[in-house]
Amino acid sequence: MLHLVPTLAEVSLSVTQEAITRYAAVTGDYNPIHVDPVFAAGTEMGGVIAHGTLSLNLIWQSLEASIGRDRLPGAELDIRFRRPVRVDDLISAGGILEEEGGAYQVWVRNQDDVVVIEGRVALTAR
Amino acid sequence: MDATSGEAAVTGEAIHFADFVVGKVMGQVETPISDEKVKAWTELYPWDAEKGGEAPWSMATALMMEAYLKVVAPRPPGNLHVNQVMRIEDTAMIGEAVTIEIMCLAKHVKGVRRVVELQATGLGADRRRLFDGLITLYWAA
Numbered sequence: 539m540l541h542l543v544p545t546l547a548e549v550s551l552s553v554t555q556e557a558i559t560r561y562a563a564v565t566g567d568y569n570p571i572h573v574d575p576v577f578a579a580g581t582e583m584g585g586v587i588a589h590g591t592l593s594l595n596l597i598w599q600s601l602e603a604s605i606g607r608d609r610l611p612g613a614e615l616d617i618r619f620r621r622p623v624r625v626d627d628l629i630s631a632g633g634i635l636e637e638e639g640g641a642y643q644v645w646v647r648n649q650d651d652v653v654v655i656e657g658r659v660a661l662t663a664r
Numbered sequence: 665m666d667a668t669s670g671e672a673a674v675t676g677e678a679i680h681f682a683d684f685v686v687g688k689v690m691g692q693v694e695t696p697i698s699d700e701k702v703k704a705w706t707e708l709y710p711w712d713a714e715k716g717g718e719a720p721w722s723m724a725t726a727l728m729m730e731a732y733l734k735v736v737a738p739r740p741p742g743n744l745h746v747n748q749v750m751r752i753e754d755t756a757m758i759g760e761a762v763t764i765e766i767m768c769l770a771k772h773v774k775g776v777r778r779v780v781e782l783q784a785t786g787l788g789a790d791r792r793r794l795f796d797g798l799i800t801l802y803w804a805a
Binding site for chain 2: 565
């Protein structure tokens with residue numbers, strides 16, 4: 539039986555264009571929908587959106603901050619991207635322990651409390 | 665839903681849905697986890713520092729995406745990354761080269777959507793397993 543905190547520590551990020559460009563450099567993903575405001579304005583998105591995994595990474599960081607690095611091996615995340623994240627959004631990742639234990643319902647929300655990513659992380663008892 | 669592929673000019677003939685062969689390894693990428701890479705990461709996520717020479721664990725997803733973008737190219741404009749499954753087992757040490765293999769796990773049509781599932785497997789320099797990812801995309805063409 540895993541003994542886990544009931545609520546994951548919230549981890550937040552201000553998604554500036556600079557942050558998006560830094561993430562593009564890390565991943566090599568220079569898709570203009572992320573880095574070219576003029577191009578992005580002409581797409582169905584109507585403007586720049588952040589890379590989905592830029593936000594997703596916060597879930598892992600929230601998990602590590604809450605339960606420690608030693609409990610990460612074997613963790614399995616399953617999420618869905620629900621909404622785009624825009625330039626200058628303030629996003630926060632968190633989660634709550636499921637009643638049965640052993641897994642968290644996780645999310646990333648924006649400053650308007652709109653869910654942009656949601657899903658589940660199951661942990662392995664070790 | 666996250667746009668993942670080049671909405672700008674596609675160089676060469678883009679990979680189409682019909683080109684995906686289920687079960688086929690599409691390629692692999694070796695990525696060194698350099699000091700510079702980790703530094704760039706911690707400038708973006710200052711609270712996610714390396715510990716004891718280990719790369720931040722949350723870098724796994726970014727490594728997977730980097731490999732996907734290199735291997736599965738050129739891509740048609742308008743793809744959407746809709747789902748992500750990720751299992752992590754270990755992390756790389758700074759200075760270690762990580763090998764990531766991309767395989768087409770499945771594809772099917774769901775309504776008007778062309779769904780492609782790509783499996784990413786990350787291995788350390790000693791071939792220990794670092795992560796397994798499943799990227800689900802709506803393929804645009």
